[in-house]
Amino acid sequence: MSRTILVFDVDGTLTPARQGISPEMTAFLAETRRKLPLAVVGGSDLRKITEQLAKDHEHLLSLFDYVFSENGLVGYKGTEIYPSQTIQSVLGEQRLQEVINYALRYFSELTLPVKRGNFIEFRKGMLNLSPIGRSCSQSERDGFVAFDNEHKIREKFAAKLREKFSDYGLSFAIGGEISVDVFPTGWDKTYCLKYFESDFDTIHFFGDRTQPGGNDHEIFADPRTVGHTVKGPADTIRQVSEVLESLKLSQ
Ligand SMILES: [Mg+2]
Incomplete structure (x- = not known):
């Protein structure tokens, strides 16, 4: 076998x-x-x-x-x-907050078809950053997917994050349909x-x-x-x- x-x-x-x-x-x-x-x-x-x-x-x-x-x-x-393990244990609180604050500032300057809530979901091993917010409905989500395909909202955001935090040992991946995942490289x-x-x-x-x-x-x-x-x-x-x-x- x-x-x-x-x-x-x-x-x-x-x-x-x-x-x-x-x-x-x-x-x-x-x-x-x-x-x-x-x-x-x-x-x-x-x-x-x-x-x-x-x-x-x-x-x-x-x-x-x-x-x-x-x-x-x-x-x-x-x-x-x-x-x-947890993301805060390897990244440290200060760097973690720098990433969170940057994301919130960036989102505050975006105009989308709709915005809802839960823009940053804190998980054990990653931050999940969503420009529309994870509490959107299925139809709002579908609308974002179409908008994102056209305007590359997440792609541009992920590129900015990579540039800004290049020496933090973090990876930035376009995950699922409405978010960018941030996690220690290798995680x-x-x-x-x-x-x-x-x-x-x-x-x-x-x-x-x-x-x-x-x-x-x-x-x-x-x-x-x-x-x-x-x-x-x-x-x-x-x-x-x-x-x-x-x-x-x-x-
Ligand atoms: Mg999948």
Whole structure:
């Protein structure tokens, strides 16, 4: 038996962005897991990932062999939790506030179709900076996506952050649909690999934002993984099926 594991992004890979998993995908994963171990690595916090993928926390942990939220800053093997680090412990309060203050100033000078609340979400391993604010509705979010595609709001913001804080040891990634993620360099999705890389010969990763600047790029391009770019949940099922077929596990 070859030691192979399948690792999945959440948004745009197992589920439509920000939405719940379909019964079809849940059944497909359960079937696949009879053949290979599965891991999930999301950028969101555990509460959000649980909401998207499962009925509750215990249920989520029962669906995968490994569950990683916040890129692996919070991680579980089965029901066992790994110790975690925080962004404030490595960056320090002063630098942290400089980044926060810069972002708030920058946002204050933007005019968008709408602005809502929760512009800065503080997570264990990252700051999630959203020009529209994370408390926007789904339709407001959709409006921002179209506006951002046209005006490159996040791209310009991320470029400014990179320029301004070039010596802070931080990475700035365009994450999801409405935000820019800020985290210590190396605390991207590759962070989770250290927990299981030595247990497997082949690590397949499936994600939708695999282009440079996307939040799946580093793990996708990492020499420790075989990267797959997916267009959405249906494409994930198709590509996983191909992998199973190539391993002669399709029955
Ligand atoms: Mg994604």
